[in-house]
Amino acid sequence: RKEVEQDPGPFNVPEGATVAFNCTYSNSASQSFFWYRQDCRKEPKLLMSVYSSGNEDGRFTAQLNRASQYISLLIRDSKLSDSATYLCVVNRLDSNYQLIWGAGTKLIIKP
């Protein structure tokens, strides 16, 4: 089992719809969780950190479920510009500064 697993997609979603991604992680003691966004042929950029209590930033909501060991990302009222690959990131147990990256979920928003 991979340490961080994501559905690779692609998710094809009409503009304005709501879309949700899940990401599972294998190590129950992981402490730091992030969602990054990567546009085609670009470097990854931080979208959101994921906190235990859940957090929201505009149209984006991130949640953590420790019992089931997954994090989720919800995008409401999706825009064409949301088309990208979304990467789930979890810290390594033995090092807070070393991260384990999921392979990413590709999202395509259609007009």
Added chain:
Amino acid sequence: SAVISQKPSRDICQRGTSLTIQCQVDSQVTMMFWYRQQPGQSLTLIATANQGSEATYESGFVIDKFPISRPNLTFSTLTVSNMSPEDSSIYLCSVFDSTGNTIYFGEGSWLTVV
């Protein structure tokens, strides 16, 4: 946030040759990280570059293949040695921000080995 400049941004190289990628950060940082992202794959950490000491390599990566320099707190280089087509990838330099909570990347170096 940190501003990271990488060069070259892309290159096409002949197999058997070596290429050195440079990474410049606009602030002093203790650790710099080198990642590889092969087509359609997730990011894989190659090594952590610390100023004044040898780089720490991850499993599957060795110094002879990926020598790293870290001459000061704002600069690092990664060399991809004796390249083969399997080395075709994006190579990314990254650092943490001052809070240690967010990782920032350079724009990446797109390497194609023919």
